[in-house]
Amino acid sequence: MSDLSAFPIAHRWPARHPDRLQLYSFPTPNGVKVSIALEEMGLSYEAHTVDITKNETWGPEFLSLNPNGKIPAILDPDGPGGQPLGLFESGAILLYLAEKTGQLLPVEPAARYETIQWVFFQMAAIGPMFGQVGFFHKFAGRTYEDKRPLDRYAAESKRLFGVLEERLRDRLWIMGDTYTIADIAMIGWVRGFVGFYEAGDLVDYASLSAVPAWLERMLARPAVQRGLDIPKRP
Template identity: 55%
Template sequence: MSFVTDHPINGKYPAENPDILQLYAFPTPNGVKVSIMLEEIGLPYEAHLVGLSDAEVKSPEFLALNPNNKIPAILDPNGPDGEPVALFESGAILIYLAEKSGQLIGKTAAEKAQVIQWLMFQMGGVGPMFGQLGFFYKFAGADIEDPRPRERYINEAKRLLNVVNQQLEGQDWIAGDYSIADIALAPWLGALDFYGATEVVGLSEFPNVTAYIDRFMARPAVQKGRNTPPRP
């Protein structure tokens, strides 16, 4: 037996190779952060598709790994100092993998601080606000007659896009060099297309952002990671 095979989640999502990192995710903007990162750093891993229904994310097996019942989560049998690691929260996983690999988190303490700053910008701003925009513009909230929720999140999305557009002036990546901040941010910017909201937020009015999305999506690791694990 091993750390992975002993964990309750292995009963629902059995590992074929328990000696490598196990990823439990679904290809949402949050889920693909980790698969893209793993592809970028070249770390061997095994991906398990965890559906978004309560039957999966609220199952006892998944809750044993993430009590917050959200994807993604990982089991790493080869953690620091030889100790295994179980981890949830996409931002925390990105930082962990960056520090484990020594990649995509800056070369100096000052650079690392900048990368984490923009990672937190995505985690605390773009992700939650764009998610609410999707709810009120495309999903169940679109049926609400009161226009104020939609207007709030449309306006906030525009504000955040302007912040990103200004930060990208004269540079290719959000914190200088390509980093985990880009891996966190760009999939959420791309989600505007999935929400059918590119026109309502005026995405074309932010040329640095549109070029940034295209630049990110062209990376081979991104193209593979965006479809890992593959949708059913």
């Protein structure tokens, strides 16, 4: 049996199956990247709900694994060399899982790096910009009298949707016929923007065709449907 006792996070969220990969997360656009990937890859794992609405990421146990205090994070008892590995940042986790399993990341070098660049595109642009729109349109920021921040982030998000629209034109997935971690990186943010944030009108989402068709294909995947609801909200 794997010994996770050296990791404080395993004391706060005890593992019932310490031989399985441990996921510490919440079903946000960033959190579901990892749960969807795990479901698609068929890895055995145990999911722990880290309730961000109660600031549980700022306790010492979670910070011991991710000093940045953000979900998701993982603890793999069977890491490199058979040693336990803790990892945070959703993009890094996607790459790690893809390389660990040999799935959802092309082996051919040029295609591999092209996939990685689209994962980084999500990390550097889609996530930050869409998240700011969510804050200023859906949450506390909507009460601000100065609407320039919302206008700025909405305009940039519209541009980014245009980038995705052009990329997906005549393609099933971000990498053409090959479904990859690049698609998984995007799904939560695109779905959340038009659904949870109810911000589609700000970017003229109804005028797009390729992105909505891609989103529909994503949501038709059983592993995506399962991953979107893991871990369960309290």
